[in-house]
Amino acid sequence: MAASTKxxxxxxxxxxxxxxxxxxxxxxxFLAYRHFxxxxxxxxxxxxxxxxGTLAVMFFMHxxxxxxxxILTLIPAAIFVLVMMNVIWTDSYRLLHLRPFAH
Amino acid sequence: xxxxxxxxxxxxxxxxxxxxxxxxxxxxxxxxxxVSDAITFGAILFGYGYLRTAxxxxxxxxxxxxxxxxxxxxxxxxxxxxxxxxxxxxxAKLGDKPKTQRFLWSTILLGVIxxxxxxxxxxxxxxxxxxxxxxxxxxxxxxxxxxxxTGLHLLxxxxxxxxxxxxxxxxxxxxxxxxxxxxxxxxxxxxxLVWMFVVPLIYLLNIARS
Numbered sequence: 316m317a318a319s320t321k322x323x324x325x326x327x328x329x330x331x332x333x334x335x336x337x338x339x340x341x342x343x344x345f346l347a348y349r350h351f352x353x354x355x356x357x358x359x360x361x362x363x364x365x366x367x368g369t370l371a372v373m374f375f376m377h378x379x380x381x382x383x384x385x386i387l388t389l390i391p392a393a394i395f396v397l398v399m400m401n402v403i404w405t406d407s408y409r410l411l412h413l414r415p416f417a418h
Numbered sequence: 419x420x421x422x423x424x425x426x427x428x429x430x431x432x433x434x435x436x437x438x439x440x441x442x443x444x445x446x447x448x449x450x451x452x453v454s455d456a457i458t459f460g461a462i463l464f465g466y467g468y469l470r471t472a473x474x475x476x477x478x479x480x481x482x483x484x485x486x487x488x489x490x491x492x493x494x495x496x497x498x499x500x501x502x503x504x505x506x507x508x509x510a511k512l513g514d515k516p517k518t519q520r521f522l523w524s525t526i527l528l529g530v531i532x533x534x535x536x537x538x539x540x541x542x543x544x545x546x547x548x549x550x551x552x553x554x555x556x557x558x559x560x561x562x563x564x565x566x567x568t569g570l571h572l573l574x575x576x577x578x579x580x581x582x583x584x585x586x587x588x589x590x591x592x593x594x595x596x597x598x599x600x601x602x603x604x605x606x607x608x609x610x611l612v613w614m615f616v617v618p619l620i621y622l623l624n625i626a627r628s
Binding site for chain 2: 325326329330333336337344348356357360363368372375376384388389397401404406407410
């Protein structure tokens, strides 16, 4: 494989995703300095982070080009475990409201 | 199903089933590791959220200069390093060794810059009196979560830089293939992915408001 004579610009096809990721990151920094309530800000930042993560997994890690069986093996299981971790929040709020002298 | 219907791999005498995923075992192993690592990071970020929610005096110490500005540069550097890693993977698949080397060493350089900025950020925090179990502002667990989460990520970056250097050397000598470069690339992109969640949760939700 003699590719050294005229090798194509290999990163050109990734530039749209690259600039989109930079734009999402810039938007996150911009939103962080607006005066939103913490819950609204958290929801917006997490939504943007999920968008960035999906782009990175699908196009930088090429999962979009893999067989559907691989995607179905990896992604639902990981999401299921992460969703199940949300059971902690009720206990976290209980600590906040029931601790002595919390307010 | 009789064994006569199964494909026979030319590398072994045993009758073997074809891979259901159509990828090399090395790549599948890396994917499984990355899923487990994602759950590890998820667990510590949920733990951080638990402590932050349950604390009435969680500090918000990150000022624009130096912390947030530093993190903005670190984010741009890490996303750019993913781009150079993609260049390395595609160049390796095309068999262009010099170009692969240039992209791999660019990725290493960007990784080192990221780690240097990260360590500078840590020293700045330590100078302000933040330790694992104390800080001048509020909940003493702030330092423990900050250093453990960013420290685990920094450990991944440093491990990635070392792995890329080893892969680069092996690929240049011909002992490693484009598949090895691609598998290492998966790991590097994952490090980038984790940072996309660390930045908003650890830094942007804790910005100092004047």
